[in-house]
Amino acid sequence: MRIVLVGPPGAGKGTQAAFLAKNLSIPHISTGDLFRANISQNTELGRRAKAFMDAGDLVPDEITIGMAKDRMEQPDAVNGFLLDGFPRNVSQAEALDGMLEEAGMKLDAVLDLEVEEDEVVKRIAGRRICRNDSAHVFHVVYAAPKTPGVCDTCGGELYQREDDSEATVRNRLEVYHTQTEPIIDYYKAQGLLVTIPALGEVADVTQRAMDALKK
Numbered sequence: 001m002r003i004v005l006v007g008p009p010g011a012g013k014g015t016q017a018a019f020l021a022k023n024l025s026i027p028h029i030s031t032g033d034l035f036r037a038n039i040s041q042n043t044e045l046g047r048r049a050k051a052f053m054d055a056g057d058l059v060p061d062e063i064t065i066g067m068a069k070d071r072m073e074q075p076d077a078v079n080g081f082l083l084d085g086f087p088r089n090v091s092q093a094e095a096l097d098g099m100l101e102e103a104g105m106k107l108d109a110v111l112d113l114e115v116e117e118d119e120v121v122k123r124i125a126g127r128r129i130c131r132n133d134s135a136h137v138f139h140v141v142y143a144a145p146k147t148p149g150v151c152d153t154c155g156g157e158l159y160q161r162e163d164d165s166e167a168t169v170r171n172r173l174e175v176y177h178t179q180t181e182p183i184i185d186y187y188k189a190q191g192l193l194v195t196i197p198a199l200g201e202v203a204d205v206t207q208r209a210m211d212a213l214k215k
């Protein structure tokens with residue numbers, strides 16, 4: 001299956017993507033994670049992306065699209081993938097369509113995780129991520145680790161992402177409304193859009209998404 005996950009920052013894309021990818025046996029491809037890995041390895045690409053990310057802006061398409069394409073062409077992605085955070089604007093969506101068409105493939109579904117803005121801000125402000133694996137996500141109130149600052153899963157150090165500060169979150173939401181939301185209509189027009197209410201327990205949201213994909 002080839003699936004795209006969309007939704008505002010804090011909707012739980014990363015959390016849901018990890019579960020869904022496991023259930024469906026396809027790789028979870030997160031452009032945010034790819035950028036963060038490049039930044040922590042201090043690559044040229046990471047150095048170019050960092051200032052945009054820290055400000056909560058989109059990294060320019062000429063950096064992002066090539067990186068996403070390289071990742072989608074890896075051998076583990078031949079039978080499908082779950083895209084998380086890509087595409088994030090209409091020109092990226094068009095580029096993705098172009099790549100898939102060239103390879104004789106198409107998307108199976110676009111899942112839109114729907115959650116209101118107040119909730120998103122609360123989720124992001126308390127979010128803590130494991131240094132070892134960004135799929136290990138906690139929240140100081142909603143999903144507190146047993147020991148503050150320590151990952152329950154692997155013992156890694158938990159940290160707050162630089163772009164999770166309140167001012168940056170506001171900008172990310174603005175960027176989401178102006179640049180990313182238009183792809184929802186783009187995919188609706190293709191008949192691919194499935195809206196998933198993303199409130200409630202993590203496992204319930206995953207189940208809603210799995211049920212929607214079965215249809």
Ligand code: ADP
Nearest residue numbers: 009010031032052053057058059064085086088
């Ligand atoms: P979230 O979904 O919580 O906002 P991500 O980890 O997906 O977080 O993305 C973090 C940041 O990485 C974005 O704010 C943006 O700067 C950059 N980024 C990720 N994916 C893309 C993309 N497809 N195009 C441009 N920038 C991106």
